[in-house]
Amino acid sequence: MANAARAQALGSDLRTHRKRAGLSLDRAAEIAGLSRAKVSRIELAEQGITEADVSALLVALGVPKDEKDRLQRMARQLDEPAWWEVHAGVTAQLAALIHAEQQATRITYVTPTVVPGLLQTRAYTRAIYEAEGLGDEQTDEAIAVRQHRQGILERSSPTELVAYVDESVLLRPVGGPETAAEQLRYLLKVSERPNISVRILSLAVGAHVGLDGMFSVLDMPNGKTTVHIETRNAGALLDEEPDVTPFKDTIRSLSEVALDHSDTSEMLAAYLRQHESSL
Template identity: 45%
Template sequence: MSNSPRARALAAEVRKVRKDKGMSQGVLAEQLGWSIAKISRIETAQRGIGGPDLAAVLAALRVRGKRREQLLTMAEELGRPSWWEAMAGLSAHTRACIDAEQRASRLTELSLGYVPVLLQTRAYATAVCAASGAGTGEVDEQVNVRQVRQGILHKASPVALTAYLDESVLTRPVGGAAVMGGQLRHLLRSAEAPNIAVRVLPTNLGVHAGLGGPFTLIEFARGVATVLLESQECGLLLDDEERVAAFRESVDCLDRVALGTVESRAIIGGYATKFEDRSTRQLT
């Protein structure tokens, strides 16, 4: 299966292994008796690579042991549908996002509008999904998928997540005061986990490197990375190394100007109290 998220991931791994070994596409092609075009198509996921061909590539690159087995397993899994691929209601974009999350070792997300999906409460996620005009059944399904996606933060070897939140995210009363108060308390509890960091970009910064638009830097093992850009239910995954490098620079800029985790907890807690007080007044 070529050009699927998992096929692109395998292609990126093959390309990285070749480069790490210091071998050009031409030399690899000569050793295998293939054309350079075939190697190029494999490394860009324009052509799928099965187990026998991958084994030949790895032998030529002298890749052995655990690394060899990992890559061969990736090739075997290309034909096995995962839960997100089997769900008819998910868009191709959502499937690609979930696939990348499942394979990631680290996520760095910049959010300008909403609390990141992986940190949303069920009530908050319901309000966000309902705002699109979807029916009750569709909203429930979307929220259920979001809840399942959050499992990557709590598994035995959890994904590391750093979330940079523009302060405006904390002030928007999504779902009303009670829902927002609960969401902010959930943020605080989530940030207690060693693999989760929440950093606030305060309004008084004026301009910061993230105002060009939200993004998620998705990093995998051995330095491979991609960038997710999305709007509504459509989006784009960028794999080009130069473009990914530009977003890494943006993350470095955000790291320098965002509040630290302790200061961020204080500002999130302050807004949580305000929403909770507002909710109490509305009930009396």
């Protein structure tokens, strides 16, 4: 199967719908005209999943039309290579994150150190990767992947993005004053889009719950929430409610102390002038 992450997501969604319908594996299989083993394989993302079997199961579970269409599309695309599969250097962890981003209706970033990846300019991203010691070829590939990921913000039904960014991120001249200024101009521009909200966590707030590290919360079409915890060399996706809840609580707390759109824009403009004055 070309994309295990997509198969796992499909299986998880179908299992969620089966449980919501109050059906056991045996009963769901009976209604769908499938074997219990077949339904189990679909839910566990094992080999042999077909679009016809998934369609029969969706009818048996009484899934609403919009959701049914989405899951049928996922089943149809299981054996079609995704764009990120042709990029060298995309690890299994990154592939899983990209797949989650592609499905998410809303992504909320909390970042105390750098501009969120989905809002970075090419030059800013390059400066980050060069600081990590990546070679030219690796850096070019990583930038291409990150730029491609940003496409979810510009498609016909764009993903909603909310970014809580610490003020110290604006102060740091990543890549030098010119690159830093370009990045802030870009943030000012994209924050005017209806699907993007940037909110600054002022230094005047002092300590806040977003200082522990970078993470993102992804809201999925099926109502589930996934959290991505990001570190330099690794990342982890969490989707169990006890694991996800603390991150939701963090976002609620930050929403109460972060600057609103108007004040955020004023602060971005002030730091933009500061970096421009250094040119």
